[in-house]
Amino acid sequence: MENNLYQKPAYVLGSVDKVLQLLQLLRDTGSIRLLDAAHELDVSPSTAHRLLSMLVYRGYAVQDDGRRYFAGPAIGAEAAASTATLSVKNAVLPYMDELAAETGESVSLMIRVGLDVRFLSTVEGHNVSCVGDRRGAVLPAYKTSGGKAMLALLDEVSVARLFRAEERTVDIAGLLHELRLIRRQGFAANVQSAERGISAVGVALQGHEGWVGALAVASPSKRFEAHVRSGLIGRVIGARKRIEADLFQHREVQLAASV
Template identity: 25%
Template sequence: MDNSTTQNNELVSAVGRTMAVLETLAEHPEESGVSEIAQKLDMSKSTVYRFLQSLKARGYVVQDAEDRYRLSVRLFELGAQALPHLDIVREAEPGMRRINELTGETVHLGILDEGSIVYVHKIDSKYNLRMYSRIGRRAPLYCTGIGKVLMAWLEEDELLAHLREESFERRTANTLTSIDEYLHELALVREQGYGEDHEEFEDNMRCLAAPIRDRFGHVIGGMSVSFPCFRFREELKQDYVKQLMEASQQISSQLGWRP
């Protein structure tokens, strides 16, 4: 192996480990020390310290007086620079606000990325409700309302490629754990035009989701509203669905879709 190949491999390794440090800090927003991060990543403390100091020098990490570290707002600023290029976020905002005001509940906007959902926008519930989701976080396709609407209209070969990669891990008693069950569910989603999560991802949480399409009619995103079960009123479900579908169709229209 020549020197240039060795240097390239070392660079890729360093970038990977740097990203692992950043992701660990993101997953544990409370401040972390070198020893804790090293233990979580199975790295030496000297290596973790070196990466942290490099990230600190570039403004991505903050170190306090007790030598504990947390992410700085620099990463948020960096990510925010990409958001204006996501037309779907800008166009979805008013519709998401309407659904949030109508229901008082948390509204999400998600897109498909590398075999999972990425939440690109979120409007929190007016109630004090703690949920798994946050902007930038990933969630599975097979057990979420948004995941179902993102998958339901894929071409068959693309759909099956995604399904082959799914774990179908049981997260709750209601999680669908087989491809056959899931394909049956997707057929229902296509028939009714929206997706549901019946406590499949989180216990005691119901979710309704609608597709967002681009000007070619491709589903490029999903918008959902999530309810704790004790606040979900079955008799109002169709009204929730109607409002959600109208909002998602308006967003799609603004993105150029013509039914």
């Protein structure tokens, strides 16, 4: 396949080029400070901050307590399975709309690729300060409610093998204990383990040939306990049952993910 690597396009989009340069810096250096990024791009610190903030929002960068930016999980993420198609996302969308309207919170559809989850779609809620659009985000599966719900569908040997293969540092014994509980109760919860101030309830979606993805409702943690008391878990489980009955069982729509 021909690759005109050094041929500059006739029309250069400056802001896009700056973002791509930032991605290259994060990939090649591992981390960068705001002032260094501004110097490398020859832009003001405020402009560099806006660009880096968008990379953080989309998972291509993360920021530590020392305000240094590091390459985020989205940079090195594997390609998702080709069967995760737009048609499937569109088929699930009405159920996500309904759940977002019922809860007032944001609803996301995701798949698992290895030990990460990919957010395929988000319907934002109408409540104040609801969780924003997570489309395209990549997060560790064992830190998210939907990811844990999908991991719980694997046997313990397979889960342990995944972590050994990808050399992730995690409390395997503690995670396996949590996955047993998730299998028994039929849902998973995440209380600020993936994102500070955000909590969620998630369920795995399964079709004829095993698990297919996950559905999660996320809210600011300050509202999460009240949502649980008012029946959030039952609503999410109910949405899963309707999706599986109406779509996956009757129409045999499949949304695959690689193991």
